[in-house]
Amino acid sequence: MKGNEILMDVSVLLLVGSGLALATVFFWWYWSAARRSVKSRLYEYDQLILDLDGRVKVEDIASLLSLLESETDDLRTKLAEKSTAHEQMLATVAEQFSAERDALLVQTRQDHVSKITNLHDALVSGHTLLKDDVESLLGIVQILDRWHDEMQTIYLNNCDLKAQNEEFARLVKSLVILAINGSIEAARSGEHGRGFSVVANEMRDLARASEKLAHNYKQNLHKNDLITTTTFQDLQASGNMIRTVVFGLKSTTNNVLSIIDTANSSL
Amino acid sequence: MITENAIAAIDWLFEKSARENLSNLSQHDCKVMPLLDVSRQHVDEKHSLVALNIASYSFRIVVLLDYYPTAAALGYLADILRIADKKLEGQALIDAQGEFINMLCGVVNRRLSTEFRHVGMSTPFFLNSACGSYVAVLKPTHAQSFEVSIDNTPLFKLTLCTCVASAATLDFHVARTEQEEVSTGELEFF
Numbered sequence: 512m513k514g515n516e517i518l519m520d521v522s523v524l525l526l527v528g529s530g531l532a533l534a535t536v537f538f539w540w541y542w543s544a545a546r547r548s549v550k551s552r553l554y555e556y557d558q559l560i561l562d563l564d565g566r567v568k569v570e571d572i573a574s575l576l577s578l579l580e581s582e583t584d585d586l587r588t589k590l591a592e593k594s595t596a597h598e599q600m601l602a603t604v605a606e607q608f609s610a611e612r613d614a615l616l617v618q619t620r621q622d623h624v625s626k627i628t629n630l631h632d633a634l635v636s637g638h639t640l641l642k643d644d645v646e647s648l649l650g651i652v653q654i655l656d657r658w659h660d661e662m663q664t665i666y667l668n669n670c671d672l673k674a675q676n677e678e679f680a681r682l683v684k685s686l687v688i689l690a691i692n693g694s695i696e697a698a699r700s701g702e703h704g705r706g707f708s709v710v711a712n713e714m715r716d717l718a719r720a721s722e723k724l725a726h727n728y729k730q731n732l733h734k735n736d737l738i739t740t741t742t743f744q745d746l747q748a749s750g751n752m753i754r755t756v757v758f759g760l761k762s763t764t765n766n767v768l769s770i771i772d773t774a775n776s777s778l
Numbered sequence: 779m780i781t782e783n784a785i786a787a788i789d790w791l792f793e794k795s796a797r798e799n800l801s802n803l804s805q806h807d808c809k810v811m812p813l814l815d816v817s818r819q820h821v822d823e824k825h826s827l828v829a830l831n832i833a834s835y836s837f838r839i840v841v842l843l844d845y846y847p848t849a850a851a852l853g854y855l856a857d858i859l860r861i862a863d864k865k866l867e868g869q870a871l872i873d874a875q876g877e878f879i880n881m882l883c884g885v886v887n888r889r890l891s892t893e894f895r896h897v898g899m900s901t902p903f904f905l906n907s908a909c910g911s912y913v914a915v916l917k918p919t920h921a922q923s924f925e926v927s928i929d930n931t932p933l934f935k936l937t938l939c940t941c942v943a944s945a946a947t948l949d950f951h952v953a954r955t956e957q958e959e960v961s962t963g964e965l966e967f968f
Contacts, residue, residue: 730912737829737909741840741916744831744900752833752898 627774634771641764648757655750662743666736673732680725683718690715780837780919780940780948787952788839788886788940789922795885796926796936799878800858806928813923813935825907826871828879831900832887836946839886840918842910842937843879850931876902882936893950913939919948 693711697704832839918939
């Protein structure tokens with residue numbers, strides 16, 4: 512019995528010992544973990560302390576902020592002053608530039624107006640001369656009328672010449688017949704008419720030569736008619752052509768005047 | 779100097795104009811035949827030879843129209859000009875002959891105005907038909923005659939004398955395929 516009790520006591524002791532050992536181990540593990548956690552926090556606090564070293568102190572912040580605001584206000588004031596000064600300077604420069612530009616524009620415009628006025632005057636003067644010349648050239652119609660009258664005179668004169676030539680041809684024919692009759696009469700008169708026969712033959716030869724001459728003259732009058740008429744027509748056709756050209760020039764000069772007037776009114 | 783092209787062009791323009799002006803007789807057979815002898819002329823007091831000039835700076839064309847005085851030819855002329863009274867005589871005949879040559883040359887003048895900047899035309903003038911035998915005195919650079927007939931009835935003889943300035947050369951070309959223009963009439967100054 513006593514032995515069993517002893518064993519039981521030992522067992523209890525062992526159990527208690529084991530429990531104590533486990534508790535110790537557990538306590539050791541817990542204590543180590545807590546220690547590591549504390550160390551870690553300490554490290555973090557140390558770091559924070561290190562970071563906060565050299566920083567402005569909370570109690571100094573207000574005074575520093577006040578100082579900074581004061582400096583900022585000064586700077587703002589200076590900046591505003593400089594800005595105002597710059598704006599004034601810019602306005603002055605702009606005003607000067609504007610005045611110079613306006614003066615230059617006025618001067619340039621005056622120069623241009625002067626040049627254009629001179630040019631306009633020259634063009635108007637030239638146009639007036641050209642217009643007068645064109646109007647004068649249109650007088651070619653009167654020249655054509657005059658040529659036509661002269662042509663009619665020449666043509667009528669040619670007609671007179673033809674009529675006179677026809678009359679002359681008739682006279683020559685009569686003369687030929689007369690000469691033939693004279694020859695016949697001379698032949699009838701025999702020996703006494705021999706001298707008269709010679710005269711009659713001579714007359715006949717002269718009459719035939721005159722007849723030929725009258726024929727040639729008639730041909731020449733026809734040629735003359737053709738040459739005169741076609742020459743006059745050439746003058747007339749060329750005159751019409753020139754008149755068309757002059758009308759074209761007149762139209763162009765009117766257009767030029769219109770352009771000059773438009774340019775002048777836009778000054 | 780005148781080139782073959784220019785000769786052909788002038789001949790063609792007058793032939794075309796003749797056909798255009800005879801267009802209201804289109805149901806009839808119209809012929810424009812070249813004649814070999816330019817100077818051969820019907821010397822007849824009844825014939826009317828009408829002359830007209832087309833001129834530019836360096837050349838002129840003398841157009842001579844010798845109207846045949848047959849009743850048939852005069853009847854066709856009245857038809858061409860749409861004259862109701864076909865018996866043309868006296869001043870009416872002169873007016874009709876003058877009007878026709880104006881129409882004939884007017885078409886050519888308008889067409890030449892497209893080739894040459896400035897061209898002018900004269901008024902017609904009546905001559906003794908014998909004058910037509912002496913075209914050589916005009917010293918043409920080129921001369922050519924045509925006989926225009928309708929249904930084998932000769933209407934007139936057309937003689938073209940082209941005179942070109944000695945220092946100039948007349949050269950232009952007209953395509954024979956050219957469309958016939960619609961006649962718009964022309965105001966001529968008399």
